[in-house]
Amino acid sequence: MSLKPTPVNDELFEYLKNNFSSEDLFLQNLLVEAKENEIPNISISPEQGLFMQFIIKTINAKNVLEVGTLAGYSAITMARAMPQNSKLLTIETEYKHAIFAERKIQEAGLSHIISIQNSDAIEFLKVYQDDEPLDFIFVDADKPNYAKYLDILTPKLRIGGIFAADNAFAFGFVTASKPEKRTTDVKSITGFNNYFRNHEQYSVCMVPVGDGLIMGVKIK
Numbered sequence: 012m013s014l015k016p017t018p019v020n021d022e023l024f025e026y027l028k029n030n031f032s033s034e035d036l037f038l039q040n041l042l043v044e045a046k047e048n049e050i051p052n053i054s055i056s057p058e059q060g061l062f063m064q065f066i067i068k069t070i071n072a073k074n075v076l077e078v079g080t081l082a083g084y085s086a087i088t089m090a091r092a093m094p095q096n097s098k099l100l101t102i103e104t105e106y107k108h109a110i111f112a113e114r115k116i117q118e119a120g121l122s123h124i125i126s127i128q129n130s131d132a133i134e135f136l137k138v139y140q141d142d143e144p145l146d147f148i149f150v151d152a153d154k155p156n157y158a159k160y161l162d163i164l165t166p167k168l169r170i171g172g173i174f175a176a177d178n179a180f181a182f183g184f185v186t187a188s189k190p191e192k193r194t195t196d197v198k199s200i201t202g203f204n205n206y207f208r209n210h211e212q213y214s215v216c217m218v219p220v221g222d223g224l225i226m227g228v229k230i231k
């Protein structure tokens with residue numbers, strides 16, 4: 012047994028990408044096209060996608076909410092793991108991203124599952140209501156608002172449902188006392204990780220995929 016995790020070097024990452032990835036040719040092309048449209052390359056990683064699909068299938072998630080659509084990569088990845096009669100709402104503030112993602116979702120044949128809300132997520136969530144509780148929430152947007160998303164969305168998540176937030180390793184700076192970049196975001200993420208891991212309504216774990224995925228299952 013090893014006490015320290017094995018670092019994922021380039022070779023291991025290649026191994027993961029080749030064998031344990033949710034990325035197919037469609038998603039590869041989506042990333043190429045997004046780049047051509049000057050949409051930043053900050054989507055979830057391929058092995059993270061497979062892990063999220065695994066969780067979605069495990070809890071039989073039929074009602075999913077995402078904050079931060081970008082080009083639709085993670086929304087398409089998640090929806091592919093959901094049953095046909097399910098729904099995924101993804102919120103995106105940038106019109107250009109929302110329009111691009113909408114087209115890709117149509118091309119992926121997933122418009123019957125995924126809807127995009129082109130709004131600021133905090134403003135939208137203040138008025139958002141759904142008859143059915145959420146099964147899975149994925150937050151991957153403005154880092155200073157992660158705690159607010161948790162507060163607003165927790166009452167809308169079912170017991171046994173999962174709240175997951177991306178970039179929990181804060182671009183690799185979560186342990187840095189003086190991060191080299193994105194100081195405010197790093198501070199927000201560090202604060203959020205502490206807030207979430209001590210939340211009495213969740214049992215929380217940290218998954219070292221991509222830039223860290225912090226996940227909590229709602230227990231009360």
Ligand SMILES: C[S@@+](CC[C@H](N)C(=O)[O-])C[C@H]1O[C@@H](n2cnc3c(N)ncnc32)[C@H](O)[C@@H]1O
Binds near residue numbers: 081084086130152
């Ligand atoms: C890291 S990207 C999301 C990547 C996407 N989840 C994926 O993996 O394919 C973050 C996105 O969140 C959006 N965003 C940032 N702040 C937001 C807010 N307050 N409301 C909604 N979207 C926001 C950004 O415009 C950007 O497209």
